[in-house]
Amino acid sequence: MPQRDLHAPLFLGNEGFASENQMVRLDKNALMGLFEQWKTISSLASLRSALSDFKHALQDTQHTIYGHGLTQHHVEFTQAYLSNELHQIATALTLARAQYYLDRLIKSVSEVRTSSVNDLNLNRWKEYNDVLTDSLWLIDRRDHSGVHTAGYWGNFIPQIPNQMMKRYTKKGDWVLDTFAGSGTTLIEGQRLGRNTIGVELQHRMVEHAKKLVAAESNKHDVTVDVIEGDSTTINYKALLKKYGQTSVQLVIMHPPYFDIIKFSDDVHDISNASSVDVFITMLGTIAANAAQVLDQGRYLVIVIGDKYAQGDWIPLGFQTMNEVMQRGFSLKSIIVKNFEETAGKRNQKELWRYRALVGGFYVFKHEYIFLFKKQ
Secondary structure (H helix, E strand, O other), rough: OOOOOOOOOOOOOOOOOOOOOOOOEEEEHHHHHHHHHHHHOOOHOOOOOOHHHHHHHOOOOOOEOOOOOOOOOOOEEEEHHHHHHHHHHOOOOOOOEEEHHHHHHHHHHHHOOOOOOOOOOOOHHOOOOOOOOOOOEEOOOOOOOOOOOOOOOOOOHHHHHHHHHHHHHHOOEEEEOOOOOOOHHHHHHHHHOEEEEEOOHHHHHHHHHHHHHHHHOOOOOEEEEEEEEEOOOOOHHHHHHOOOOOOEEEEOOOOOOOOOOOOOOOOOOOOOOOHHHHHHHHHHHHHHHOOOOOEEEEEEEEEEEEEEEEEEEEEEHHHHHHHOOOOOEEEEEEEEEEEOOOOOOOOOOOOOOOOOOHHHOOOOOOEEEEEEOOO
């Protein structure tokens, strides 16, 4: 029969740790040796006692299990992650279940398991609290850190390219943004260690984006550049050849939402398309053009919202989705992201609420993030 100790104190919670986000740096060999000792323990009460001793040892920075400088012989945890893992082992109702949780903790230290498209260690998946996996994103404010700014009307929040690059690229991968704008994707790519190329139609925005990117340090020494050009016609193969590359591993598109914002007077600007149908076709052309350099099995992200015209809802998002699915892509996810305020509605919430009541419509407070996979 599995050994049970239902009356032992549940001592291993988050209390006692200085900060949940503080890092614990431990000597890997010493830690693995300690784990192997725990594996030989034959009673649940004794295992809990050993866990309690370890918890108190963590409070002593002079304890020999601590390392001095991070090397391949050390391992790091957040306080919260390590506390929760120890708590799960300690609160198991049987020794067999406690040993199962211990084996999982050992694997998180001794093995790295990643997918083919990102650097996330799936043996330590609980640590990635900053990586979103739900299809509804309630983000109350944009990231204003560093050179990020909301000054360019129509730019998307930095959290979107940040999340997409964490989920669908590895460090050193190449990312293409077909609507570079003020350089939001480029800034995030540089921070995350992704080589990032943006294409932008407006000369003034090309220069602006370059200045913003240059204002932050390139600590990963990656290639980050923005090119003036038309995403419907640019030769991406020739463009990548200049950087010694033949393909990219992620494409991000944040186009205008048809004519809601007129970004320029250029006839090639898709915000000046003559109709919704022409706009959707142009988007499909851009996706197909970028697909020529996107590796098979990798991802295309399109961020887009809908619009009203003459009192009717125009589903730009789903029309775009259908168009792209005709261009050699399968649909992997639809994410709905909220937004509380736009430049056009700033300080006008009451007015728009009144208009909605009078007109019988609902005020837009969301946009779509469509995730496609190249077939």
